[in-house]
Amino acid sequence: MESRTTHILTIVAIIVFIAIIASLILLPGLIYADKPSEGAPETRDTAYQISTIDALLQSVYDGFVPISEVRKHGDTAIGTIDALDGELIAVDGEYYTIRSDGVAYPLEDTTTTPFIVTTFFDPDLTIHTDKTENISQFEDQLEAGLPSANMFYAIRIDGTFDYVKTRSVPKQTRPYPKLAEVIKEQSEFEFYNTTGTIVGFWSPEFVSGLNVPGYHIHFLTADRTRGGHVLDLQMTNEDMKLDITPDFFMVLPTEGDFYQVDLTEDLGSALETVEKN
Numbered sequence: 001m002e003s004r005t006t007h008i009l010t011i012v013a014i015i016v017f018i019a020i021i022a023s024l025i026l027l028p029g030l031i032y033a034d035k036p037s038e039g040a041p042e043t044r045d046t047a048y049q050i051s052t053i054d055a056l057l058q059s060v061y062d063g064f065v066p067i068s069e070v071r072k073h074g075d076t077a078i079g080t081i082d083a084l085d086g087e088l089i090a091v092d093g094e095y096y097t098i099r100s101d102g103v104a105y106p107l108e109d110t111t112t113t114p115f116i117v118t119t120f121f122d123p124d125l126t127i128h129t130d131k132t133e134n135i136s137q138f139e140d141q142l143e144a145g146l147p148s149a150n151m152f153y154a155i156r157i158d159g160t161f162d163y164v165k166t167r168s169v170p171k172q173t174r175p176y177p178k179l180a181e182v183i184k185e186q187s188e189f190e191f192y193n194t195t196g197t198i199v200g201f202w203s204p205e206f207v208s209g210l211n212v213p214g215y216h217i218h219f220l221t222a223d224r225t226r227g228g229h230v231l232d233l234q235m236t237n238e239d240m241k242l243d244i245t246p247d248f249f250m251v252l253p254t255e256g257d258f259y260q261v262d263l264t265e266d267l268g269s270a271l272e273t274v275e276k277n
Helices: 002-034 053-057 068-074 135-144 177-187 269-276
Strands: 046-050 076-080 087-091 096-099 104-105 115-119 125-132 152-168 186-204 214-221 229-247 247-251
Touching: 046 068, 053 068, 053 115, 053 152, 053 269, 068 096, 068 115, 076 186, 076 214, 087 152, 087 186, 087 214, 087 229, 096 229, 115 269, 125 135, 135 214, 135 229, 177 269, 186 269
Parallel strands: 046 247
Antiparallel strands: 046 115, 076 087, 076 115, 087 096, 096 104, 125 229, 152 186, 152 229, 186 214, 214 229
């Protein structure tokens, strides 16, 4: 009887031991599963975006992500900063806002953004253009060279541009007007035979409401002093470098105006007005 009891206790001990070992193996995974999701790991081919373009159109202008965080996700970017204080551009990891005076101001890490798209620029293909007469022709030339209309592309053009027309907008105060109203006060700037860099993104049609379908580009002069959102351009014998960006990661606000704003409306016409005028 004693031998049988000892045998049973031995089996129980073995089972307990196995259970302890199994728990030690599985526990890290269980603990991780209980943590708030930090998102999928990013690659250099990720378009990292803060908020949505429709939220910006509907006057959600309060910044909530600092530039220090944005830098971790890209060296090439376009967007804006808190209170819509200018047109944001990043080239080679240097972040600027072009305010309504047309001047490019370097951004502090503590500056926050309500909308931005960034990536680490690694060119995958080049589209050569002999002559580009206007922004419409630029769009045609760009889209003719895309391998697919269902992909994100980061865009970069370095050169001496025959002509670039840009704009910026003044910093806003509450109650915030909608973006279509803000651009009625925009400042416009013209550059002739100016060396600089154009960066931006081309986004597929199916992200309408999240980002700008088609092209969205900003300009910065070579001396990093002026620029803005591109409204028109002319260029001769230039190369458009494209970075195919198959991954898309978005961060949404967790409080503030974004929680109350109506984003069910079709804002396509408002976006056309804001982006092209």
